Amino acid sequence: SLVAPDRLRFDFTNPEAVTTAQLQEIEAGVNRKILENYSLNIVFKPLQQAMAEGAMALFGEKYGETVRTITMGGETPFSYELCGGTHVGETGDIGTFLITSESSVGAGLRRIEAVTGREAYQLIHRRFNLLNQTAGLLDTNPDQIVEKTRGVLEQLDGARKSISSLRRELIAQEFKLLLENVPLVDGVAVLTAILPEADGESLREMADRFRQKYQSGVILLASVYDGRPLLIAAVTEDLVARGLHAGELVKYAAQPLGGSGGGRPTLAQAGG
Structure with a gap:
């Protein structure tokens, strides 16, 4: 896994691929917490106390007797972790969270990659430009791209079938001779x-x-x-x-x- 200022890579165990609907739910949930702009509460305390309180620790990570804990969510936190890194002051500082991919990295091991903040904005901007360019090529507006593309594909499929039928007829005539x-x-x-x-x-x-x-x-x-x-x-x-x-x-x-x-x-x- 990786956590950087503008991106993350999260590896986790799961027997099957995360569905598109599940990814959308995850993305929406994270952005909801960002928009709610919770403050981060940082407290140093004994490791045993933090673990007894249910703090989340990373598997395989070694911790000292005193640990840095972070909670988010006010009086009823939705996140309580042991963490020694540098973090934003409020969840709103993250800006936006966008999942860019979900893939397999081994048997029963999945990976989600995402971008945040300025990088997320730039990704949205690039994709919006691509959407507008595609709409221009299809001579339609962005909201009608799927319907327009479906129509073009149906026409293309019909043309291919017609060409195939004509080709078979020509070959049949040639063989007849x-x-x-x-x-x-x-x-x-x-x-x-x-x-x-x-x-x-x-x-x-x-x-x-x-x-x-x-x-x-x-x-x-x-x-x-x-x-x-x-x-x-x-x-x-x-x-x-x-x-x-x-x-x-x-x-x-x-x-x-x-x-x-x-x-x-x-x-x-x-x-x-």
């Missing part, structure tokens, strides 16, 4: 083709269409989808009976790509 002009080698239909941006499902559908049309044939299709090479091989039953294996075929074809794959004798897939 290929399927109508498959060369025969000793009576066996042999088709190899590269269909850029076709996904694995599309390639498998094309391989099935090939096997439905040709009683004896072998097909090897290649694509690059999401930056990754894909290969699909399919072999008709008669050629499997003669020793041809789609898994071995696609595995061999994937070697130059540094990939691997496999599958059934009639249908197999590989990637790079």
Whole structure:
């Protein structure tokens, strides 16, 4: 943990992450105590007396016989601690408390980081400027950013689906032309083709269409989808009976790509 004039880092044991709602509750509670502007009461007293009165001590910290105690909250203090550091005179001197992050730092150990005072103000100022800039880019006001962003994302999702649908149609048309002009080698239909941006499902559908049309044939299709090479091989039953294996075929074809794959004798897939 760390306590500095303008920031803090607090490590504590907890089996799970602190939720957003809990963080908001913590932040609101601290700021409420700041706004109430309680005075700090500093008293030096024997360690045993302070501990008997319920003062909070840091685990692993070594204390002398006489300790410096701090209470906040008037006659019914909400905080009573052993502390040797320098502190503000009133809680209002802290200004503002903002939690900046909550994270895991080990098994069952969580960390909250926060800023206060001038640093908190500067953080608010930076984020307010960012909010205004984002609102300007979205051509809306800051209060409508979430709704506007949701609408833009929905439009983007719809556009992506339309593009994907059109791409599949174009690939299907291209494959239809290929399927109508498959060369025969000793009576066996042999088709190899590269269909850029076709996904694995599309390639498998094309391989099935090939096997439905040709009683004896072998097909090897290649694509690059999401930056990754894909290969699909399919072999008709008669050629499997003669020793041809789609898994071995696609595995061999994937070697130059540094990939691997496999599958059934009639249908197999590989990637790079």
